[in-house]
Amino acid sequence: MNKVKRLEILTRLRDHEPHPTTELVFRSPFELLIAVLLSAQATDVSVNKATVGLFAEAPTPEAMLALGVDGVKQHIRTIGLFNTKAINVIKTCQLLVEKHQGCVPENREALEALPGVGRKTANVVLNTAFGWPTIAVDTHIFRVANRTKFAPGKNVDIVEQKLLSVVPAAFKVNCHHWFILHGRYTCIARKPRCGSCLIEDLCEYKDKTE
Template sequence: MNTSKRLAIFQRLAEAIPEPTTELNYTTPFELLVAVVLSAQATDKGVNKATAKLFPVANTPQAILALGEVGLKEHIKTIGLFNSKAANVIKLCQTLIEKHGGEVPRDRAALEALAGVGRKTANVILNTAFGEPTIAVDTHIFRVANRTGLAAGRNVLTVEKQLDKTVPKLFKKDAHHLLILHGRYICVARKPRCEACCIADLCEFKDKNLT
């Protein structure tokens, strides 16, 4: 895919999605961190439902530790894998207090050292909480990147590196959410809504569903 086509794709996505951001509800970097850890293999809607009850009670590392693992589980038991997620959140709270003064670090290595946090989650925090131009490749971005021809790759790291190289600088900060939201609502997995797609004529997907 050539540079001008990439630029046109992101220009159109930005017009179609004027305020690209996460659909997780949060007010601080710590709340976002907890929400993203809880969102693994769960829907944003389900996480928001749980955190709407959790955050008014405990939205700092100290408050969650005071709640304890059993108390935390009570608030997040509607989310899949809540037992392991509760254990990870407790551990990451302990690390934040012991090593970072209770604050979420703005550093990839430090973030990835936290329990329950991998490269994808670290990228989300760096991008959404701190405005860094990182791209966290989830299932939506992986699908959209490969399907459209924006970035081809058999694994998420390859796709991330391709996007990091090729996304126009002007759209680098918003690319993560533009691609996720496009994948979540238009370029869906089973039957992409090509007839409603703002980049259908630019997309290089061979099996477009235009009817």
């Protein structure tokens, strides 16, 4: 995989989806933060189903605190690890109110200090809510980066750093959305849909499917 191939891959992904974004449904940085926190080991579809009612009742940290842990649980019972996530949601809201005037901080260190928020979640919030050129590496991006040889690495941290170093600045803001969508719908885990892949001729995966 070389610079010319990477540029062509990104160009094709951009031309196919010029304005990509997360498939999580949100109306504010706060709702995005909570949705991403809930999405760990869960699908975006399942999170969206749960947050429709949750955000209608509690669209702010203050309203979420009024619901309490049990109130949050009632809305997110269909999501995996809902007990732990409900506790983290309430603790996060407490910190947002106490330390950030009820606003989501545009700061990596402050975000990662919130319960249940790791580097990947912080990257998503900084990118999608605030337009930072961060790349949040989830399972889809990790698979696509390794399988195509675009930015291979043994763990998500290595892949993230490689992507940040090889993706041109003009593509950085949208890169992780393109890779997620590509991994979710084309370069799927068990049997990639190589026959309908728009970057098949550039991909360096050896065991391509029809």
